[in-house]
Amino acid sequence: MEPAGQRNDTIALSRNALAGLVNAIKLDGFAVFGPTVRDGAIVYDHLDSLEDLPIGVTDKLAPGHYRLAPREDHALFGHHVGPHSLRREFLIPVATLFRARRTPQGFAQIEEPPPARKLALFGVRPCDLAAVAIQDRVLLNDAYRDTDYAARRHGVLVIAANCTQAGGTCFCASMNTGPEARAGFDLALTELDDDTIVCTIGSDVGRALVQRVEHVPASDQLLERARLLLNDAATHMGRTMDPHGLRDLLATTLEHPRWDDIASRCLGCANCTLSCPTCFCTSMEDMTSLDGTEASRLRRWDSCFTVAFSYVHGGAVRPSLKARYRQWLTHKLGSWHDQFGSSGCVGCGRCITWCPVGIDLTEEITALRQPGGS
Ligand code: SF4
Ligand code: SF4
Numbered sequence: 001m002e003p004a005g006q007r008n009d010t011i012a013l014s015r016n017a018l019a020g021l022v023n024a025i026k027l028d029g030f031a032v033f034g035p036t037v038r039d040g041a042i043v044y045d046h047l048d049s050l051e052d053l054p055i056g057v058t059d060k061l062a063p064g065h066y067r068l069a070p071r072e073d074h075a076l077f078g079h080h081v082g083p084h085s086l087r088r089e090f091l092i093p094v095a096t097l098f099r100a101r102r103t104p105q106g107f108a109q110i111e112e113p114p115p116a117r118k119l120a121l122f123g124v125r126p127c128d129l130a131a132v133a134i135q136d137r138v139l140l141n142d143a144y145r146d147t148d149y150a151a152r153r154h155g156v157l158v159i160a161a162n163c164t165q166a167g168g169t170c171f172c173a174s175m176n177t178g179p180e181a182r183a184g185f186d187l188a189l190t191e192l193d194d195d196t197i198v199c200t201i202g203s204d205v206g207r208a209l210v211q212r213v214e215h216v217p218a219s220d221q222l223l224e225r226a227r228l229l230l231n232d233a234a235t236h237m238g239r240t241m242d243p244h245g246l247r248d249l250l251a252t253t254l255e256h257p258r259w260d261d262i263a264s265r266c267l268g269c270a271n272c273t274l275s276c277p278t279c280f281c282t283s284m285e286d287m288t289s290l291d292g293t294e295a296s297r298l299r300r301w302d303s304c305f306t307v308a309f310s311y312v313h314g315g316a317v318r319p320s321l322k323a324r325y326r327q328w329l330t331h332k333l334g335s336w337h338d339q340f341g342s343s344g345c346v347g348c349g350r351c352i353t354w355c356p357v358g359i360d361l362t363e364e365i366t367a368l369r370q371p372g373g374s
Pocket of ligand 1: 272275276277278332344345346347348349350351352361
């Protein structure tokens with residue numbers, strides 16, 4: 001994505017023009033991925049046209065609760081985040097790192113070129129964009145560059161959708177990642193009503209793209225409507241969390257009785273880590289074909305909630321649920337700052353929604369701020 005420098009123009013589009021934009025992207029050879037209804041949830045999947053978006057559908061989010069519901073209007077983006085994040089597209093759940101075939105001389109590596117695809121992400125939420133920026137810092141840094149991730153990230157076109165309403169478990173406003181996308185997009189859309197979309201141009205690629213569809217400069221009145229909607233979303237977040245001092249709080253409350261309380265509720269299912277858009281724990285697995293002629297090394301998503309993940313010689317370093325939950329939260333909100341220079345949480349709320357027993361990290365942080373820690 002080419003940055004557009006200081007030019008941050010805004011235009012207004014009709015829904016028809018937006019449909020034309022999707023067609024233009026497809027004509028350029030991109031596969032378009034965006035939110036769509038599948039299996040009772042809104043997930044990121046392939047979009048053939050604007051009609052594949054969750055039109056007139058919303059999602060009700062609460063701790064341990066996710067249900068789709070009809071809307072009274074025909075909004076394209078009248079929903080929040082579902083169980084999938086963009087992690088599935090870039091740090092894929094199972095990746096082959098290496099394959100080799102036995103030869104008379106020993107073995108030969110089977111060359112597997114990185115995936116050649118042109119990917120356009122359409123309707124990406126600001127929290128998910130912020131999560132991609134975090135994963136980029138982790139996986140694209142010079143010392144430990146993940147080549148598979150880098151190949152999948154390269155050249156991705158991003159059309160963001162700002163959030164004009166907040167879900168019951170959202171707290172992006174607390175984490176300063178939403179409800180408006182500020183960086184990392186080619187275009188960012190704010191849907192005002194069923195036929196009016198304000199579009200912020202974020203790159204020269206995005207600028208060239210909108211030239212191919214009918215549009216007008218966004219009037220002051222439309223910009224004010226967009227601002228009011230985004231302000232309203234920011235002030236009606238389902239959750240809030242004070243991010244200040246979390247690193248020190250978590251470093252000094254390791255023996256707080258709240259960890260035992262959480263452990264008594266946590267099932268250790270790992271849903272929180274698998275739905276989190278910034279988690280990146282993986283494990284390696286070596287496989288050999290039954291006839292012994294081929295071998296491969298796979299990288300799979302893993303989770304700090306499994307006992308095996310911290311297994312070293314002689315046993316697991318974190319054998320209790322208390323230790324594993326504490327590891328997750330203290331890393332995500334605390335020591336992540338030391339490693340990567342930011343929080344590891346973007347406030348998407350997925351770990352709250354998809355926790356089967358509704359454990360809510362914003363509540364846990366509030367409890368940890370109460371006296372009782374060491
Ligand atoms: S910790 Fe929870 S709220 Fe934060 S980014 Fe991960 S899933 Fe979202
Ligand atoms: S906090 Fe919830 S989602 Fe995470 S491991 Fe425990 S029970 Fe599962």
